[in-house]
Amino acid sequence: MAAPAPQTQHGIRQRNLSLVLHAVAAHGPLSRAGVAGRIGLTRAAVSTLVDELTRAGLLVELGRTRPGTVGRPGSALALSDRGPAGLGAEIGVDHLAVCAVDLRGRVRVRAEETAANRNSEPGSVMARLARLLRRVTAEAEREGLTPAGLAVAVPGLVARGSATVVRAPNLGWHGTDIGPALARALTPALPAAVDNEANLGALAELWLGEGGAARRDFVHVSAEIGIGAAVVVDGALLRGAQGFAGELGHVPVRPEGHPCPCGGRGCLEQYAGEEAVLRAAGMTGGEGIPELRDRAAAGDGVVRRALRGAGTALGIALAGAVNLLDPQAVVLGGALAELSPWLLPAAERELARRVTRPYGELVVSRLGRDGPLLGAAHSVVQGVLDDPIGRTNSPGAGVV
Incomplete structure (x- = not known):
């Protein structure tokens, strides 16, 4: 095997700048000595890196460190709450949302609107999203x-490394490239990425969820009108050859069951998606998750039976995923997480019946509906922390 090529000075500098930022993000506020102790570089080297990051507006000095910190007393360093920020956006079947997150991970600006996006022209949807983006950008x-x-x-399949929505059945979009519309919406031009909402929800769970760094292998289920899933293995998304991994909602749980917009039959979405549960509960008058939750809590037998049926279908689909992947946990996110007291018992019974070994835990995400939006914004923040040179020195990079 050939020896690896030596790292360039630029690459080493980028890596070290990133190490400093990640140390402060994870453990700050820290002194220079504290950072040096965390990342294994000399105090002099860290001071040079910190000076560069401070000039770039990525780090700020808060004042003297508290007694008892590593090394001699020095100035405490924190990520800046001004300067670079991550923009996240979500196109849902029934809503649009945009937020701005600073380097400290705080949501500083957020805008959301109800929108009937199913079968809407992509251009119309993107025009409304562009208005939200401009509003949030101005406020940020x-x-x-x-x-x-x-x-x-x-809420659909996105071709790997592109802005093309290959298939989003619940939107009615097929082969839709939203890159040009994003480029028109972003003034000045910004790097932009498009991803499946379940993938971004899983990343939010990895970075912000209660499991923290200890949970690095899990299946994240994003359950709303549609049902998606994402697989995290050793702290990284398992995307698949084309980027389409995780289509749990289109795993058949009843092979000859109800037809699905994807073209299949008996898909999980047709038994555990939001609309399927509402239909099974006899709620066809425009009600939503809040009404389901309230009726279930009040003891409505029809609603609870519908939720048990959805939980059973979910457990059948999850059993296959657990047997195949052996995750530490299965995490339920999205809107249906609000119905977990009535969904999970049936799902857990199916898992117990069908999984061949202990499967860790089935838990509910505390992020709920916000997972995909937060994951989107935080993915940009993570990009700055990973590559502080490239992400802050190329504001006109455009949509990629």
Whole structure:
């Protein structure tokens, strides 16, 4: 095997700048000595890196460190709450949302609107999203933030490394490239990415969920009108050859069952998606998850029976995933997480019946509906932390 090529000075500098930022993000505020102790570089080397990051507006000095910190007392360092920020957007079947997150991970600006996006022309949807993006960007700039990039969550398959929505049955989109519309919406131009909402929800769970760094292997189920899933293995998304991994909603749980917009029959979405549960509960008057939750809590037998049926279908689909992947946990996110007291018992019974070995735990995400939007914005922030040179020195990189 050939020896690996030596690292360039540029690459080493980028790696070390990233190490400093990640150390402060995970453990800050820290002194320079504290950072040096965390990342294994000399105090002098860290001071040079910190000076560069401070000039770039990525780090700020808060004042003297508290007694008892590593090394001699020094100035405490924290990520800046001004300067680069991550823009996240979500295109849902029934809503649009945009938020701006600073480097400290705080949501500084958020805008959302109800929108009937099913079977709407992509151009119309993107025009409304562009207005939200411009509004959030303007408010973020008034807060002293400069968006470093945009990530957009969509409820469908996205071709790997592109902005093309290959198939989003619940939107009625097929082969839709939203890159040009994003480029027109972003002034000045920003790096932009488009990804499946379940993938971004899983990343939010990895970075922000209660499992923290200890949970690095899990299946994340994003359950709303549609049902998607994402697989995290050793702290990284398992995307598949084309980027389409995780289509749990289109795993058949009743092979000769109800037809599905994807072209199949008996898909999980037709038994455990939001609309399927509402239909089974006899709620066809425009009600939603809040009404389901309230009726279930009040003891409505029809609603509870519908939720048990959905939980059973979910457990059947999850059993196959657990047997195949052996995750630490299965995490239920999205809107249906609000119905977990009535969904999970039936799902757990199916898992117990069908899984061949202990399967870890089935838990509910505390992020709920916000997972994909937060995952989108935080993916941009993570990009800045990973590559502080590239993400802050190329504001006109455009949509990629």
